[in-house]
Amino acid sequence: MIVSRKKKLYFLGLLAGIFLISLFLFFWSAPDIGAGFNYAVVVRSSDGDDLAEFYKERRFFVPHQTIPLSVKQAFLAAEDQRFYSHHGFDLRGILRAFRKNIAANAVVEGGSTITQQLAKMIIKNPERTFSRKFREMIIASQLEWKYSKDEILGAYLNLAYFGERVYGIEAAAKTYFNKSVTDLNISETAMLAGLLKAPSSYSPLKNPALARERMKTVLDEMLALHFISYDEYNKALAGPLPEKATFQRKYNAPYFIDFLKLQLSAKYGEDLYQQGFQVLSTIDASMQSLAERVVRDGVRQIELRTKPGVQAALVAIDITTGDIKAMVGGTDYATSQFNRATMALRQPGSAFKPFVYAAAFRKGMSYNDSILDERISIQETDTGRWWSPRNSEEKYFGEVPLKTAFAHSLNSATVRLAQKIGFDSVRDMARQCGITTKLTTHPSIALGSFEVTLFELTASYSVIATGRKMVPRAYTVLKDKNGKVVESPVSSYKEVLSADIVDKMRVLLRATIESGIAGRARAVNRIVYGKTGTTNDYSDAWFVGFDDRLALGVWVGRDDHTSLGIEETGSEAALPIWTEFMKHVKY
Structure with a gap:
């Protein structure tokens, strides 16, 4: 008898335990109030200034602790005055809505609390049905169990739709009033709170009279609840309504932002938007502005000539x-979003020659060693045809030092040097420095006959400048919407060139400026280094070089690969842009 009773008590205790555990798991299984929603990605320059935003939905996350009390009170007055008293759903409101719905034989009023409205956003089902309403109440109960009231209210304000394709209180404040939520006054707050009932109907941009009437209703409730004084009420009533959407999306340095977006999307996928990343980029705002100006002015000058x-x-x-x-x-990004810095494959011409000479120095040669500059013909191994490069203006100088051959960009001497050390050595040097596009060992490799991007060529020149190969970095800190650091890429490098080779290459790249075809660069009031590049028919003009801080590359051409114009060489078309940047850049 006693044993049977103990078994019964044990069984009942087990059931009670299972029930309590199930109840706990049920309530704790509430969905993440921030998951599944998209936020704007904010990109800042290296000095912390806002550079750009991009998004799928215009929503900027704001921690609930930073949302002003007056803003919260306006929305409580408009949407859920008993928010801090109920536990997810308000029986009074439900009964009132139930009576109206029965009388109308349809769902005409929801009676939803802020928690239920948040649940509805999470469900993402706009249907006004009793089954959806019941599910909404279940999720609301789970939310109330798992989260604090302030967390629920904060999530609601961050997720709510305010019309004009705007989501969240911060984006709404920027769009309607061109300010942050922390700067809103009572009148502006009441107008935004009034929008949620019907964003299109109460839009101040479409129906200003209705918007003002709704704003007054919210202010009336705020006054009745003692959220504001009579003086604040009267002042807010006279507040102006916005007449246009004032917030314009920032998208400075647009080609870089597109490049960064591709990089982040490849790494993070949809998390890029759902995490609402804050990106501290490497872009220097003043350098970017200078770069855009010199490119614009330089192209204008070329077009005046051609x-x-x-x-x-x-x-x-x-x-x-x-x-x-x-x-x-x-x-002009507005006209063409194609990024010619990172996507356009063009022949580098003589701007590739540094890899020939660097390979020669690795073989033990010096810039004072001689090479013959005379006509040369090389039989192609695959076709049997003869390839015969020519010097500019068909001028040849016989035995010349490597320094002279490089400074005056002598094609025949450079090809003969590449043949002497092996075309495979040239290819290997280019690859080690960072050229990733397909390279062959055809003799024309010495003259840059294949295609590269400006981005990879410039990065390769930074290797020549220092001897160290680094992966170019677009951002230094990546944070999620809560400010938690997700990633902080660290610069790392690999030694590719010896200090001796770097020193010799600097002698050559300086000789091009001091005594060669890039004399215009002497206008820069410090030591700079570089090399021109020009392709057949003047279809591509290059200048790539560096000082002790920056590697800088400039390409000029036409998208259809037609000629820029007679004598529009690297020295005439690209170098002036390069020089203007280097003259005016501030470190």
């Missing part, structure tokens, strides 16, 4: 960190 349709690109990379400091992918 004809319209000229494009240009510029990339600046910090040679000590690999940070991308400026990027311009074209003359």
Whole structure:
């Protein structure tokens, strides 16, 4: 008898335990109030200024602790005055709505609390049915169990739709009043709170009379609840309504932002938007502004000499960190979003020659060693045809030092040097420095006959400048919407060139400026280094070089690969843009 009773008590205790555990799991299984929603990604320049935003939904996360009390009170007055008293759903409101719905034989009023409205956002089902309403109440109960009232109210204000394709209180404040939520006054707050009932109907941009009437209703409730004084009430009533959407999306450094977006999307997928990342980029705002100006002005000058349709690109990379400091992918982003800095494959011409000479130095040669500069013909191994490169203006100088051959960009001497050390050595040197596009060992490799991007060529010159190969870096800190650091990429490098080779290459790249074809660069009031590049028919013009801080590359050409114009060489078309940047850049 006693044993049977103990078994019964044990069984009942077990059932009670299972029930309590199930109840706990039920309530604790409430959905994450922030999951599944998209936020704007905010990108800042290296000095912390806002650079750009991009998004799928215009929503900026604001921690509930930073939302002003007056803002919270306005929404409580408008949407759920008993929010801090109920436990997810308000029986009074439900009964009132039930009576109206029965009388109308349809769902005409929801009687939803703020918690239920948040549940509805999470469900993402706009249907007004009793089954959906019941599910909404279940989720609301779970939310109330798992989260604090302040967390629920904060999530609601961050997720709510305010019309004009605007989501969340911060984006609404920016769109309607061109300010942050922390700067809203009572009148503005009441107007925004009034929007939620019907964002289109009560829009001040579409129906100002209805918007003002709704704003007054909210202010009346705030006064009745003693949230505001009579003086504040009267002042708020006279507050002006917005007449237009004032918030314009920032999208500075647009080609770089597109490049960064592709990089982040490849790494984080949909988390990029759902985490609402805050990105501290490597872009220097003043350098970016200078880069855009010199490209624009330089192209204008070229078109005055030739004809319209000229494009240009510029990339600046910090040679000590690999940070991308400026990027311009074209003359007008609004007209063409194609990024010619990172996506356009063009022949580099003589701008590739540094890899030939660096490979020769690795073989033990010096810039004082001689090479023959005479006509040369090389039989192609695959076709049997003869390939015969020519010097500019068909001038040849016989035996010349490597320094002279490089400074005057002598094609025949450079090809003969590449043949002497092996075309495979040239290919290997280019790859080690960072050229990733397909390279062959055809003799024309010495003259840059294949295609590269300006971005990879500029990054490769940073290797020549320091001997160290680094992966170019677009951002230094990545935080989620809550401010938690997700990633902080650290610069790392690999030694590719010896200090001896770097020193010899600097002698050559300086000789091009001091005594060669890039004399215009002497206008820069410090020591700079670089090399021109020009392709057949003047279809591509390059200048790539560096000082002790930056590697800078400039390309000029036409998208259809037609000629820029007679004598529009690297020295004439690209170098002036490069020089203007280097003259005016501030460190």
